[in-house]
Amino acid sequence: EVQLLESGGGLVQPGGSLRLSCVTSGFTFSNYGMSWVRQAPGKGLECVSSLSADGGTAFYADSVKGRFTISRDSSENTLYLQVNSLRAEDTAVYYCAKGLTSSPRRPPDYWGQGTLVTVSS
Amino acid sequence: QSALTQPASVSGSPGQSITISCTGTSSDVGGYNYVSWYQQHPGKAPKLMIYDVSNRPSGISNRFSGSKSGNTASLTISGLQAEDEADYYCSSYTSSTTPYVFGTGTKVTVL
Numbered sequence: 001e002v003q004l005l006e007s008g009g010g011l012v013q014p015g016g017s018l019r020l021s022c023v024t025s026g027f028t029f030s031n032y033g034m035s036w037v038r039q040a041p042g043k044g045l046e047c048v049s050s051l052s053a054d055g056g057t058a059f060y061a062d063s064v065k066g067r068f069t070i071s072r073d074s075s076e077n078t079l080y081l082q083v084n085s086l087r088a089e090d091t092a093v094y095y096c097a098k099g100l101t102s103s104p105r106r107p108p109d110y111w112g113q114g115t116l117v118t119v120s121s
Numbered sequence: 122q123s124a125l126t127q128p129a130s131v132s133g134s135p136g137q138s139i140t141i142s143c144t145g146t147s148s149d150v151g152g153y154n155y156v157s158w159y160q161q162h163p164g165k166a167p168k169l170m171i172y173d174v175s176n177r178p179s180g181i182s183n184r185f186s187g188s189k190s191g192n193t194a195s196l197t198i199s200g201l202q203a204e205d206e207a208d209y210y211c212s213s214y215t216s217s218t219t220p221y222v223f224g225t226g227t228k229v230t231v232l
Contacts, residue, residue, distance in 0.1 A: 107212035
């Protein structure tokens with residue numbers, strides 16, 4: 001059974017930083033692209049970043065370029081998202097999602113339950 | 122990268138069929154057969170219902186079907202049931218420099 005478990009969210013002041021983690025199990029982590037998708041309260045879905053299976057190719061939404069960094073550790077079957085220079089508009093539930101293939105560009109199949117990031121003073 | 126366009130809401134009575142549209146451009150929906158559809162109940166994570174335009178993952182009811190014509194993809198739910206009431210999102214591969222793109226979302230109401 002595929003499982004994705006996010007952690008690291010919380011309340012942070014504007015300009016602050018967090019590191020989100022997603023521990024995975026139930027599939028061969030190193031074979032699949034992975035991504036982070038966020039959903040602001042009452043709003044739709046936005047893929048903020050995705051990463052190829054080998055970790056060599058990353059994509060970022062324009063709204064987070066230069067502030068967020070995606071990475072993965074295949075020895076720990078874990079995906080990360082370093083989020084810096086946080087703004088109020090970054091407040092959202094952040095979901096970790098498993099790709100259908102090794103590509104970071106195709107929509108995902110499995111999703112975690114999400115971790116809430118709240119940016120407020 | 123702009124979001125794909127979906128109707129804000131669609132409704133139907135139990136047993137009826139409804140169709141949700143998802144309109145993009147030749148750079149996303151129209152250019153690739155990599156359109157997925159997700160169902161999201163309140164407070165829950167999205168669930169994959171259709172991938173690669175018309176394929177159903179294992180365990181998904183055959184009441185759900187997908188298709189595409191030009192720059193518009195569609196999700197049809199036949200034999201509508203109360204449990205189908207949820208938000209639905211489409212998503213597509215895109216040739217832009219950003220990750221895959223989502224639709225604006227459609228709230229399905231079972232009357």
